[in-house]
Amino acid sequence: xxxxxxxxxxxxxxxxxxxxxxxxxxxxxxxEAEALADFLExxxxxxxxxxxxxxxxxxxxxxEAKLLGCDALVHLGHSKIPMALEVPTIFVPAFAEVDVVxxxxxxxxxxxxxxxxxxxxxxxxxxxxxxxxxxxxxxEGLRVIVGRGDSRVAWPGQVLGCNFSAARVDADGMLFxxxxxxxxxxxxxxxxxxxxxxxxxxxxxxxxxxxxERLVRRRWAQIALAMDARRFGVITSSKKGQLRxxxxxxxxxxxxxxxxxxxxxxxxxxSYPELEGFDFDAYVVVACPRIAIDDAExxxxxxxxxxxxxxxLGLRDEYGFDEIQGVxxxxxxx
Amino acid sequence: xxxxxxxxxxxxxxxxxxxxxxxxxxxxxxxEAEALADFLExxxxxxxxxxxxxxxxxxxxxxEAKLLGCDALVHLGHSKIPMALEVPTIFVPAFAEVDVVxxxxxxxxxxxxxxxxxxxxxxxxxxxxxxxxxxxxxxEGLRVIVGRGDSRVAWPGQVLGCNFSAARVDADGMLFxxxxxxxxxxxxxxxxxxxxxxxxxxxxxxxxxxxxERLVRRRWAQIALAMDARRFGVITSSKKGQLRxxxxxxxxxxxxxxxxxxxxxxxxxxSYPELEGFDFDAYVVVACPRIAIDDAExxxxxxxxxxxxxxxLGLRDEYGFDEIQGVxxxxxxx
Numbered sequence: 142x143x144x145x146x147x148x149x150x151x152x153x154x155x156x157x158x159x160x161x162x163x164x165x166x167x168x169x170x171x172x173e174a175e176a177l178a179d180f181l182e183x184x185x186x187x188x189x190x191x192x193x194x195x196x197x198x199x200x201x202x203x204x205e206a207k208l209l210g211c212d213a214l215v216h217l218g219h220s221k222i223p224m225a226l227e228v229p230t231i232f233v234p235a236f237a238e239v240d241v242v243x244x245x246x247x248x249x250x251x252x253x254x255x256x257x258x259x260x261x262x263x264x265x266x267x268x269x270x271x272x273x274x275x276x277x278x279x280x281e282g283l284r285v286i287v288g289r290g291d292s293r294v295a296w297p298g299q300v301l302g303c304n305f306s307a308a309r310v311d312a313d314g315m316l317f318x319x320x321x322x323x324x325x326x327x328x329x330x331x332x333x334x335x336x337x338x339x340x341x342x343x344x345x346x347x348x349x350x351x352x353x354e355r356l357v358r359r360r361w362a363q364i365a366l367a368m369d370a371r372r373f374g375v376i377t378s379s380k381k382g383q384l385r386x387x388x389x390x391x392x393x394x395x396x397x398x399x400x401x402x403x404x405x406x407x408x409x410x411x412s413y414p415e416l417e418g419f420d421f422d423a424y425v426v427v428a429c430p431r432i433a434i435d436d437a438e439x440x441x442x443x444x445x446x447x448x449x450x451x452x453x454l455g456l457r458d459e460y461g462f463d464e465i466q467g468v469x470x471x472x473x474x475x
Numbered sequence: 476x477x478x479x480x481x482x483x484x485x486x487x488x489x490x491x492x493x494x495x496x497x498x499x500x501x502x503x504x505x506x507e508a509e510a511l512a513d514f515l516e517x518x519x520x521x522x523x524x525x526x527x528x529x530x531x532x533x534x535x536x537x538x539e540a541k542l543l544g545c546d547a548l549v550h551l552g553h554s555k556i557p558m559a560l561e562v563p564t565i566f567v568p569a570f571a572e573v574d575v576v577x578x579x580x581x582x583x584x585x586x587x588x589x590x591x592x593x594x595x596x597x598x599x600x601x602x603x604x605x606x607x608x609x610x611x612x613x614x615e616g617l618r619v620i621v622g623r624g625d626s627r628v629a630w631p632g633q634v635l636g637c638n639f640s641a642a643r644v645d646a647d648g649m650l651f652x653x654x655x656x657x658x659x660x661x662x663x664x665x666x667x668x669x670x671x672x673x674x675x676x677x678x679x680x681x682x683x684x685x686x687x688e689r690l691v692r693r694r695w696a697q698i699a700l701a702m703d704a705r706r707f708g709v710i711t712s713s714k715k716g717q718l719r720x721x722x723x724x725x726x727x728x729x730x731x732x733x734x735x736x737x738x739x740x741x742x743x744x745x746s747y748p749e750l751e752g753f754d755f756d757a758y759v760v761v762a763c764p765r766i767a768i769d770d771a772e773x774x775x776x777x778x779x780x781x782x783x784x785x786x787x788l789g790l791r792d793e794y795g796f797d798e799i800q801g802v803x804x805x806x807x808x809x
Binding site: 169170171189193194205209210374376381384386404405406408409410415416419420 | 503753
C-alpha cells in the first residue's frame, strides 16, 4: 500500500557510515518499519525500532537515537521539517499507491465549479502524484496554481495540519487531494475560499465549507466554556517541531494582562488524562493545533488554541486557525 | 497530606542561581507542584510545570528542562537515583504525614512472629519515620536490622519496586512498612523470607507469601503463553533510569541463540496500545519491572521480564524478580 525505497535508505545509511540505526514510524507504517529492520539487519546494521507512535515530522526521535548510541535516525512517513537534530536523520515519505487522476476525472464537474484559477494542494502521501494531477487538470483546460509554501513543508503544494502556506496563492478556489477532514477544514478556514476535497482512495469528494462552519461553531462553544475560567494551563510540547515556548509565553502574558491566572506547562504527548490532578479551569494547547481541535471531546476542561484565546479576550473578531509557520522560502538559506 | 519544604527548595534554587525552573511531579503531587509554582513565581522565578505524569526518579525531565532553557529541575516525590543529568536537579522526597508507630503497635503480635532478627524496609514516603520505627520496635525488645542498599536507593531501609538491595540483610523475616502490593510482593520473591506488610495509613497488615505465590503462578501462565512465540519484541525505555540497553541486547541475543527471532524496541512510556500495529508474537520489557507484572492484563500479547525469558528457555529453574541494580555503596565514589 505504501512505496518505501529500502535500497535508497540503505545507500544513504552507508554514505553516513551508520552502523546502528533507530527507525521511527507512524501507526500506519509499523509493518513497513519491521520490514525495513529486517532488510537493514540482513545487511549488517544494528536496528532499534521506536515503539511509540509517531504523529509527524514535528516529533523526531533524534534525542532517543543519540541516547541509544545510534548513528542515524530513519523517520518513516513524513517529509522533513527544518529542526536542529542530534543525529543525522533520513526523512522517508511513504507515498500511497493510488491513482489520483482517476479520482479527479470522476469529480471534474465539481472541480470546474472552483473557478478558472484552481489552487492545488495535497498531503505528503500524494505529493509524488502532483505533477500527474497538474497535467491532467491542465489537459481539462483548467489553470492550476501550486504554491511553494514556506520552509515547514518540503514539497510544492504540500499542506500539513498546521501549515497551509502552500495554499496562499492567487486562486479562485482550492482543490485538496487527500483523505480525512482535518486538513481540508483547516485549509478552508485559513484561505477563506471555496475548497473541494477529493479523496483519491474512495474517489469521493465533498465541499468543505459546511464542515468548516460546523467546526467553527464547535470551537465557539469551547471558547464560551472557557469564558469564566480563572486559572489557565498553557501547554506547549517538548516535541521539537511543536515546541512553541515563545508563543506559549505570549499567550500566558495575554491572559495575565486580561485578569486571568496562567501557568506554563510542558508535555511530550499532550493528553488530558495526565492533567487530571491539576487544578486548572481551562487549558490552551500551544503545540499541534489538532490536539485542541480533534481531541476536545476527551478533555473534561475547556481547551483552546492561541487564536481562540484572543477571541475569548475580545482581542480579535474573526475565527482564526492555529497555524505553525515556517520561514519564507527565499529567506531560508540566507 | 505530604510535607514539602518549599523554603528549602527556594534556597537551593537560589544557590544554583536558577531563574527558570521546571517542576516535575507524580500524579499524587499535582496540587503540591502547583503550590510550589505559586511560591516560586511569587519570588521572581519563571516556572514551567511538567504535565506528563511522572512514575519515579528513573524518569527525570532533565532533557526537557534543558530544551526549555531551564536552569534547574525540581523533581517532586522521589529520592535521587544516580544518573548523568543535563541540568542541576533537586530531588524532593514528599514524606507522608502519617504515624507509622501507631500502625506498628497495632500489629505487634504479627510482627513478633517474624523472628528474633527483623529486617525493616519501607518506601520513600516513610523513610523519614524509620528512626522512630526502629526506636519503637527496639523498645518492644526486638532486634531491628536496616540495610543500607546500593547506589540506586538514597535512604537506609529504602526499597524501590525495582530494587530490594536494602533488604539483603541477615534477618529471620522482613517487615515492610508502606502501602500497595507491588513492593512487598517483589520483596518476598526476592528475599525468600517471611514478609509482613504493615500499612501505616490504614493500620492493616498482611502476610505477603500468599500474594507472592499468586503472582508467581500468574507469571508462569504468561511464560507458558510465550512458549510458542516466534518473534519477540525486546523493549527498553528511553527514561534515563530504565534505559537498560545492554540487558535488552543480552535478552535479544539469548532469544536468537535459542531459535527465536528478536528485535530491539525503544519506547519512552511503555504501553501496549502503541505497539498494536507491529507483528510480534510476544514482548519482553527490559525497563521498569512493574510494566510486565502490573500491567500484563492490558497487553494482548504475552509480556515477560528478562528472568522470565530465562525460565521460558529453560536456562534457570527458580522464579526470579527483575531487579535493577545500582552499584555497591562502597564502590560508588571510587
